[in-house]
Amino acid sequence: MKLFKKGQINITETVGVLFVFFIIILFGIIFYYNYQKIALKERQEELLGARAIDTTLKALFLPELICSNGDAEPKDNCMDLLKVRYITQTNFFKTDKKMQEYYFEIFSYSRIAIKKLYPQEEPEIVLYDREKIKMLDDGTVVPDWQRKEPTFFIITLRDETAGSVGAVQYSFGYLIVEVYA
């Protein structure tokens, strides 16, 4: 009888230890789950930021916008307003489905605009805008993005028609790139 009681005590002890052990494991799992949730969110933020920078760099060096000099190397951090006007007037990035897909491959869901500050401040010119949208059951189109990450970059805007004959005018402005998440 004594032996039997001792065995019971030992088993209870073991069960107790294992119970505590598994409780600690459970706390560890809950803690790790919460940490992973935050880490995933941070990682998504990082990727969104990286995408914003990639899109900005692509816009800055896009041949359709950059200040070119014939066969010479184009001017960096510079956009040609003649090209910008042509793109906005002809809706160049959305001319047809093929063009839309081509520029979507480059810029994805984002909004690209430029703003001139000096010599004359002018309203924002939107070059590309592809918003993430979804259609509801009743046919209404609504935005389908949770947030957008803006990136700003100061640039020179070249205008060959604004200065006096033979002179080119360079304006001070900035590029705005917003990516949708």
Added chain:
Amino acid sequence: MKKGQTEIIGLVIVVILITLGMLFIAQFSLKERSEKKIFTRKGLAYSSMSAILRTTVAEGDCIGSYRPTMEEVLVDCAKYYSLDLSIDSLYQCQYPTQTNQRRHSCIFFKDAVTDLLGKTLGSWNKHYEFRTWIIPSPTASAEDTTNLFGPEGERGTIQEEGCPGERDVSGLQPIQAGNAGLLENEIYICD
């Protein structure tokens, strides 16, 4: 299970938890600054400087029909610089936000850069310093240099709260200013 065995299991659990905790802390403390962030800030500093220097002054802002670039205005400022700006500069220009009065090119340049950087970097919550100084000759020492926008004896700056700590720079943008010497310019940007 013997008492000793139970205690050993307890110790093992404690060691595992401490190790996991230390790994967790190490992950945060050893995180490096994103290389992309450095690249963007450096790129922004460089593009800000090149945009400022390339910009053409607005039509009618300067006396005469010629429209200089900001680089030319800065060189003019260096050539006709004096502590009290008593010597008239070649370009007499007015910046739109200032009083309707054409002024020394140093004043115009400082007004323009302060306003433009304030509307861009300042409004994007970035701190910055714009520095420009003249080196009169190749053999000049640091004491012989003249800053253009600050108190005598200090490197003068146009700034938004300054960048005393971690920062990225546009790189020196040297400009020959004729007899005045060599103009060196740089922009620091920090978060």
